Amino acid sequence: MTTWIFRLVSRVRGLFGQKQADSEFDLETQMHLQLLTERFVQQGMNPKDAYSAARRQFGNTTLLRQRHRESRTLLFFPNLLLDLRYGLRMLWKSPAFTVIAALTLALGIGATSAVFSLIQGVLLTPPPYQKPQQLMLLQTVRTDGKKMDSPRGWAAQQWMEWNEKVGSFQGIAGYGWTFNFLIRNDGSQSMQGMEVSKDYFRLMGLKTALGHGFDDSDFGQGHVKSILLGYEFWQRAFGGDKEIIGKTVRISRWDSSPVVVGIMEPGVRFLPSPGAAKEPNYDVNATVDLWVPADPNPKYLKDPYWNVVGRLRDGVTPQRGLAELAAIIANEGRAEREFEGFSPQLEPLTDEMNRDGRRILLPLLGAAALVLMIACGNAAALLLVRGLQRQQEYAVRIAMGMGRIGLLRQVLTESLLLAIVGGTLGVGLAVFAVNLFKVIAQHAVPRLDGVTAGWPVLGWGLGLAVLAAFFAGAIPALRAFRLNPMEVLKDAGPKGTAGIGERRLLRGVAMLQTALTLALLVGAGLLIRTMVKIAEVPSGYNTSRILTMSVTDVQSQSSWAPFHRQALERVAALPGVQYAAFAWGVPLTGNNWPATLDIEGQPPAAKESDKIALPMRAVTPDYFKLMGMTLIDGREFRSTDDDKAPSIAIVNRAFTDRFFPNSNSVGRKVWFGGRDKPGIQIVGEIANGRTDDLTQEPSPEIYLPLWQAQAFSKHLVVRTTADPGTVVVAVERTLRSVDPTAAIENVKTLEQIRDDSLASRTFAMHLLTGFSVLGSVLTLVGIYSVISLSVASRRRELAIRSAVGAQQKDIRRLIFGEGFRLIAGGVLGGIVLAVVLSQVLRSFLFEVQPSDPATFIVVGSLFIGVGLLACWPPARRAGKVDPLEALRYE
């Protein structure tokens, strides 16, 4: 160990005073030679012979001096500069080669570093909490292991007890999702917020950017007195006005106007509130607009509506925390019937946050890496071919005494230079790609708004360039390393040809590229088939010419009915509008209202966890007609089904199939909150639709009349006679004429909503298709150059063949045969690779297996066809080889 340090120190010292050391060494060798010569003279040689003998006995002085210089100092700083200069000169002198190789690498590096930048921004950037790895979401599962019909939180009574008793946690806090409107006279603005318990900010380690957080007096029952605004919302809605601190703001549904006491630090996003996930504006990846202090209401301590987060103590494992928690919760379940049947589950916050991002980004990273490898393959082939052209030069260098290591270094330096040029171009491409992704992939990749195309792209790009240089340069460098100068100098073949060994190597590279490309193509093919299948699925409703927007009346409860009745009347009367309806639960928005209920004929639930929970939706009468959902039994809603009329509901086919399989639903009753309450009569049944998700089978649904259910947040749905875009302005103006403060947001056609719901699949499909086109082009270029090189190297043989009678078509067949064997081998390898790799796409596929034979056959045969086309030009060239060349050759 100390020896090693000694050596390093002296080598670092050796960096300085090179000249003096050199001259001292020369002096020493000269003296040695002199003394040796004198000795030989004394032994009786004549002086001239003595000097030669001395030199022989001493060895090669130049080489020795070089070795000394190398080992005296740190490796090769001086040589590196020389290598770099030389490498640059070589690249400059063959611009075509340089441009092609650098561009090839740029494509691979660009694709990979773009995806890396997304990963860096989305998955690797930690949330702005202190030690986020300690934070655990305390989720609810059923103790009997069955799936829960709808998500459930925890009762305040429970988590307050844990906070006192569970030693593995530093603390436990409750939170919830809330949704409200900032009232403004020119159209109110929606706010998504978090209700947080007293300990929340301290537990998470959040700080305000301006003003201060909540103090204990802010927590209590009654009106909310103080709020915090999210940084981004503050910028958006108030233009970053610092004067807002200490002022009141008007918020809908609240009786008093709260004071803004502070602004939260930037970049704070939601924690999941599964119970609220079906709300129209719920977006767990958004930044929090509003913070509201929340204290458990003593009247509702047993209601399970709190989401809970805890911070483990230093060094405590989640398993231990879970075990301790589970024991307490089991006790609570025994003591309190309403808590029975549920168990906790700890989910690290960062895992939960990254789940969706990981699902889409990791497969894409894999795809990008394949493109990079294909690009490296091309660059390696180019470098190898160039290396062949320069074999003579290498041989001369070796013969002149250049060490193998020196040659290796020289070759690697050149490929490194090339990769850096390519990497720089690639970074440009990546910056462009990241900005493009931010536009097209908003709905596909969570938290994409936090990604910037900045320094990380540059870092990743150059890092990848070094990696690429190593991959692409390794084979040519090793070839140069094993070069036998005697052989090369002896048989100086014509330039631009390759021996059988090199050709085999190049064919191997092209075959590998083909295999990788095929894996990419299969991935793209599977996703394309998925999208086709999804397009073919009968949704059960129309999506064309339907405009939707979320419309909310932010005034008092009493104005609810007049506003909506009037608004609907006026919008329906607009020219170009066929039908208009209000609905909570527009398809594919994910909106509905999960409720537990009792159903006639079903046994009452024995345990809390056994209760039936189903998604509710609420609509106005014209909704089913508007959406094209057919009534198959009973009647539709009427405008007279309001809060004065008896409560009614319409169910779908799947509901009847599940609860009344051999009978019908119409005439039956359901109850919310117990069978002793007046029930809700089912008056109609509609056909099934894939309302939640196009890829899921229809599930039981219940629709209530909106005039009875009076939903706060909802969509206005309009079916137009022409392009929905043309009526937007008129509809908005009409709504404002009813109430200027009404909030009108998220204006979208149903087709856009449909596209958004498929966004991650579409994005994956587009990206994979793009990558596989890129990979295919690179590989085809690779195949073309390998076959071209082969024809060039076999000219003489081909000439002899045609001289002894081979026809053009025979020769072409020969070349095509070589191409076919290469491509078919690659395709076979690619199929094996694809069978393994396509498994990662499983969660994106719909009605297509990862090993779908049709996709494999089509993609495989297509690639063989296109690959053979790439062999056509060299095959034609081969057919035209003049038999006279064989005679003229030597």
Next chain:
Amino acid sequence: MSADKSEVLQGTLDMMILKTLHALGPLHGFGIARRIEQVSQDVLKLNEGTVYTSLLRLQQQGWIESEWGTSENNRKARFYSITRRGRTQLAVETENWERISGVIGRVLRLEAEK
């Protein structure tokens, strides 16, 4: 290795030089080369230049040190001498060498007896 004059192994040369400096005190490169030639009685063949590579290596490891002085016939020469660390190292290497050569010797004898 079947040549009549065995080539000198790198590590072995280092050890021989250390031993030479240990036994004879400060010497210049030529002197070391002569001493090794004399001791090995032409069994070992070496390019004398490699002595200098070896000397540089030993110096970097801190086992020997050097200074410029005047040789017996009044020429400027660089004299090498062993350091304290060098002596320790020599002791270690000598012990190693004896142990290994002892083992190898025994093994070879065994083979011969069969």
